[in-house]
Amino acid sequence: MLKQVEGSIAVAEAIALCRPEVVCAYPITPQTHIVEGVGALVKKGELENCEFINVESEFAALSVAIGASAAGARAYTATASQGLLYMAEAVYNAGGLGLPIVMTIGNRAIGAPINIWNDHTDAMSMKDAGWIQLFAETNQEGVDLHIQAFRLAEELSCPVMVCIDGFILTHAYERVDIPTQEEVDAFLPPYDPVQVLDPADPYSIGAMVGPEAFTEVRYLAHEKQRQALQLIPEIAEVFKDVFGRASGGLIHPYRTEDAETIVIALGSVNGTIKEVVDEMRDDGMRVGSVSICSFRPFPLAELKETLIGARNVIVLEKSLAPGLGGVVASNVRMALREAPLPVYTVIAGLGGRPITVASIARVIKGAEKGELPDVQFLDLDEEVVAQEVGRAAETRRSGPTAENILKTLGAVSAGRH
Amino acid sequence: MSKESALQRVKFYQTGTHTVGNRLMDEDSRTVQASMDRSNAITSGHRACQGCGEALGARYALDAAMRAAKGQLVAVNATGCLEVFTTPYPETSWQIPWLHSLFGNAPAVATGVAAAMRRKGRNDVKVVAQGGDGGTTDIGFGCLSGMFERNDDVLYICYDNEAYMNTGVQRSSATPPTARTATTPALGDAPGNVFGTGKNLPLIAMAHNIPYVATASVADLHDLEAKITTAMDISGSRYIHIMVPCPLGWGSAPHDTIRLARLAVESGLFPLFEAEHGEVTQSNKIRRKVPVEEYLRPQRRFAHLFRKGHEDTERLAALQRMADVNIKRFNLLAERESP
Numbered sequence: 001m002l003k004q005v006e007g008s009i010a011v012a013e014a015i016a017l018c019r020p021e022v023v024c025a026y027p028i029t030p031q032t033h034i035v036e037g038v039g040a041l042v043k044k045g046e047l048e049n050c051e052f053i054n055v056e057s058e059f060a061a062l063s064v065a066i067g068a069s070a071a072g073a074r075a076y077t078a079t080a081s082q083g084l085l086y087m088a089e090a091v092y093n094a095g096g097l098g099l100p101i102v103m104t105i106g107n108r109a110i111g112a113p114i115n116i117w118n119d120h121t122d123a124m125s126m127k128d129a130g131w132i133q134l135f136a137e138t139n140q141e142g143v144d145l146h147i148q149a150f151r152l153a154e155e156l157s158c159p160v161m162v163c164i165d166g167f168i169l170t171h172a173y174e175r176v177d178i179p180t181q182e183e184v185d186a187f188l189p190p191y192d193p194v195q196v197l198d199p200a201d202p203y204s205i206g207a208m209v210g211p212e213a214f215t216e217v218r219y220l221a222h223e224k225q226r227q228a229l230q231l232i233p234e235i236a237e238v239f240k241d242v243f244g245r246a247s248g249g250l251i252h253p254y255r256t257e258d259a260e261t262i263v264i265a266l267g268s269v270n271g272t273i274k275e276v277v278d279e280m281r282d283d284g285m286r287v288g289s290v291s292i293c294s295f296r297p298f299p300l301a302e303l304k305e306t307l308i309g310a311r312n313v314i315v316l317e318k319s320l321a322p323g324l325g326g327v328v329a330s331n332v333r334m335a336l337r338e339a340p341l342p343v344y345t346v347i348a349g350l351g352g353r354p355i356t357v358a359s360i361a362r363v364i365k366g367a368e369k370g371e372l373p374d375v376q377f378l379d380l381d382e383e384v385v386a387q388e389v390g391r392a393a394e395t396r397r398s399g400p401t402a403e404n405i406l407k408t409l410g411a412v413s414a415g416r417h
Numbered sequence: 418m419s420k421e422s423a424l425q426r427v428k429f430y431q432t433g434t435h436t437v438g439n440r441l442m443d444e445d446s447r448t449v450q451a452s453m454d455r456s457n458a459i460t461s462g463h464r465a466c467q468g469c470g471e472a473l474g475a476r477y478a479l480d481a482a483m484r485a486a487k488g489q490l491v492a493v494n495a496t497g498c499l500e501v502f503t504t505p506y507p508e509t510s511w512q513i514p515w516l517h518s519l520f521g522n523a524p525a526v527a528t529g530v531a532a533a534m535r536r537k538g539r540n541d542v543k544v545v546a547q548g549g550d551g552g553t554t555d556i557g558f559g560c561l562s563g564m565f566e567r568n569d570d571v572l573y574i575c576y577d578n579e580a581y582m583n584t585g586v587q588r589s590s591a592t593p594p595t596a597r598t599a600t601t602p603a604l605g606d607a608p609g610n611v612f613g614t615g616k617n618l619p620l621i622a623m624a625h626n627i628p629y630v631a632t633a634s635v636a637d638l639h640d641l642e643a644k645i646t647t648a649m650d651i652s653g654s655r656y657i658h659i660m661v662p663c664p665l666g667w668g669s670a671p672h673d674t675i676r677l678a679r680l681a682v683e684s685g686l687f688p689l690f691e692a693e694h695g696e697v698t699q700s701n702k703i704r705r706k707v708p709v710e711e712y713l714r715p716q717r718r719f720a721h722l723f724r725k726g727h728e729d730t731e732r733l734a735a736l737q738r739m740a741d742v743n744i745k746r747f748n749l750l751a752e753r754e755s756p
C-alpha cells in the first residue's frame with residue numbers, strides 16, 4: 001500500500017511484516033523511531049508472537065538477540081553510532097557464530113566530538129565483523145532491503161546489517177509502498193535454523209577453537225560472504241517477481257555505459273549524485289554513477305566490469321580512515337587492481353554536512369581536468385583549519401580543538417550579525 | 418532424559434561407604450549425584466585442575482537443575498575457567514545444549530534464549546546462565562542487573578573463586594581484602610588486596626527484589642542441590658552464588674578444596690542463606706564457629722599475613738570483624754531449633 005510515511009515508521013512496519021519473534025531495543029538517535037514503531041506494533045497486538053525486550057544497553061540488546069537466534073527465534077535489533085561501538089564485541093560474536101540476526105543501523109557519526117548527524121563511520125567500524133552490510137538509497141529501498149535481509153541472513157546463516165542514513169532517511173517523510181503480509185509471507189519462509197539449542201539434540205555452541213582450526217573457521221566465514229555475492233542478486237530477482245519492483249542487489253550503476261567519469265557512493269547521497277549526473281549529461285558530459293548497495297560482501301567483479309571503460313573514478317564517501325583517507329575508496333581500488341584507473345577519494349558529509357549538487361559538480365569537473373588531489377575533503381573550511389593550526393603552534397596549552405573551532409565560528413557569525 | 422544416546426550414562430564403582438552422594442541414606446534424602454540416572458551434564462574428560470571447586474560445583478548444580486527441569490534445560494556460559502576447561506578443542510564435556518557467547522553478556526544471552534523458548538511454545542525448557550565471579554560481579558554486572566530488573570525467567574549461577582582465574586589469578590571485585598593475586602601482589606606495606614567497601618552480589622541481587630536469591634558452597638553439596646531445586650521451581654529471575662575454592666589461585670592443596678569451603682562457611686566469611694523477594698528467609702547455622710585464621714592459614718594467597726615474627730595482626734583482626742559482621746547480620750549462630 002502506498003503511504004506518505006516517515007522512514008523509520010516504514011522500516012518498523014517492514015520489520016513487523018517479517019514476523020520477528022524477539023526484538024530488543026535500546027534508544028539512540030536517529031534509530032529511536034524504528035524500535036519505538038516496532039514496540040508500538042507489538043503493544044497494539046498488530047505484531048503477534050513477538051517479545052519486545054527493553055534492555056539496559058546496546059551490548060545487551062545484541063546479546064539478547066544472540067541468545068534468541070541461537071534458540072531458533074527470528075531476532076532483530078537496531079542501533080547507530082555510539083550504540084554500535086558499545087555492542088562491538090557482540091557484533092563480532094554474532095558474526096563469528098553465524099547467527100542470522102538482522103540489525104538496522106541509522107547511520108550516524110561517531111564522537112568525539114559527539115555529533116548526532118549522519119555519516120557512515122559507524123557502519124565502517126564494523127565492516128569486517130562478518131556481517132553482510134547493505135546500504136539503502138531511499139526509504140523504499142530501506143523497506144525492501146529489510147525484507148530481503150531476513151531471507152538472506154537465514155539462507156546463509158549470517159547476520160545482516162541494513163544501513164539507512166540517519167535523519168536523511170530515518171526522519172524523512174516520503175512516499176513508500178508497504179507490501180502486504182501475504183506478499184511478505186510468500187517471499188520469506190519461516191526461520192529454519194542450521195544450529196539450535198535443543199534439549200533433544202544437545203550440542204555446544206561457541207566452544208573454544210585453537211590454532212588447529214581457527215583459520216578454517218574464518219575461511220568459511222569469508223566463503224559465506226562470497227556465496228552472498230551470488231545470493232544477493234538472486235534474492236533481489238525473486239523480490240522483483242513477488243513485489244514487482246527492483247530493489248537491492250550488489251550495485252546500482254546509473255548512466256555508466258559510455259561514462260568517462262564515474263562517481264561511487266553508498267546510501268542516500270546517490271539521489272543527489274544522480275541529479276548531478278543528469279545535469280552534466282544534459283551539458284554533454286559523459287558522467288555516470290554507481291551506488292554500492294552491498295558493501296559486505298564487496299562486489300569486486302561487478303564494480304570492475306562497470307568501471308573498466310572509465311577514465312576517472314571518484315569515490316564520494318561519508319567516512320574517513322584518518323591517516324589513510326577513504327575506507328570505501330581503498331576497497332574500490334581493490335576492484336581495479338588489474339585495470340588501474342585513477343581513484344579519487346572525496347570525504348564528504350561528515351557529521352551531517354550537506355553534500356550539494358554544486359559541490360559534487362565541482363569535484364567531477366576537477367577530476368576531468370586532472371586537478372583533483374588524491375584525497376579531498378569536500379567543502380573544507382580552510383580558514384578555520386588554518387586558524388586552529390596556528391593557535392596550536394602558538395601555545396602549548398591550546399585547548400580542545402572542537403571547542404576552539406566552535407568559538408571561532410561563533411565569533412565569525414556574531415560579527416556578521 | 419531426551420535422546421538417551423547423546424548422554425554418557427554414569428557408572429559408579431564401590432570405593433567406600435560415604436562416596437557418591439550418601440548412597441547409604443534413604444532414597445529421598447540422597448543427593449542427585451547418588452542416582453545412576455543423573456544427567457551427568459558435565460561429563461568426564463574436562464581439563465579443570467585437580468581439586469577444582471568450580472568443576473565440582475557446576476556438575477552438582479547442573480545435574481540438580483537437569484533433574485528439576487526433567488532434562489529440558491539450556492545452559493549459557495560466560496567466558497572463564499568453566500567455559501574453557503569444559504570445551505577443549507575439539508571436545509566438549511557438555512551433555513546438554515550449551516551456548517557460550519562472551520565474557521560479559523551471559524545474563525542477556527540467557528534472556529534471549531528464554532524469550533525464544535517462550536515464543537516457540539517451549540515453556541517446558543528452562544534456562545540457566547553461569548559465570549565466574551569476574552564475569553558476574555564485574556564485567557557482566559550491567560547485563561545481570563538488567564536481567565534481574567526485568568525479572569527474566571533465568572536462573573543465574575555465579576561460581577565464586579574470588580579472582581579472575583582463567584587469565585592467571587587477577588583481582589576481581591569479589592577478591593577478599595589482603596588476598597594476593599597477580600594484580601594485588603604481596604608487596605609493600607599492605608601486601609595483597611586492599612580493604613574496599615566490598616561488593617556483595619547476593620545482597621545486590623536481593624535489592625532487585627527478585628523472587629529467589631541463595632548462597633551455597635561446595636562444602637555442603639546437599640544444601641547446594643536443594644537450593645538449585647528450589648530455584649528451579651520458581652519462575653522469574655533467580656540468583657545462586659556458590660563459593661568454589663580454586664587450588665591454583667588460592668595456593669591451596671587440591672585435597673583441601675572442601676575443607677576450605679567449609680572453613681569459609683564456619684568462620685562466617687561466607688554466610689549461607691536464602692532470600693525471597695528481597696528478604697532473608699533462612700540462614701544455615703554454623704555448627705562450630707572457627708576463627709578466620711583457621712581458614713586463611715592454609716592458603717598461600719594469605720601467607721604474608723602469617724610471616725614468622727611479622728604476623729599482620731591488625732589486618733587479621735579486620736578480617737575477623739568482617740566475619741563477625743556477617744554472623745550478626747545473617748544470624749548465623751542462633752540456637753538451633755530443638756527437635
Ligand SMILES: Cc1ncc(C[n+]2csc(CCOP(=O)(O)OP(=O)(O)O)c2C)c(N)n1
Nearest residue numbers: 497498520549550551552580581582583584
Ligand atoms: C571483554 C573481555 N575482557 C577480558 C577477557 C579475558 N578473560 C577471559 S576469562 C577471564 C577471567 C574470568 O574470571 P571469572 O569470571 O572470575 O571466572 P574464573 O575463570 O575465575 O572461573 C578474563 C579476564 C575476555 N575474554 N573478554
Ligand code: SF4
Nearest residue numbers: 465466469498663665
Ligand atoms: S584455575 Fe581454579 S577455577 Fe580454574 S580450573 Fe584450575 S582450579 Fe578450577
Ligand SMILES: [Mg+2]
Nearest residue numbers: 549550580582
Ligand atoms: Mg573467578
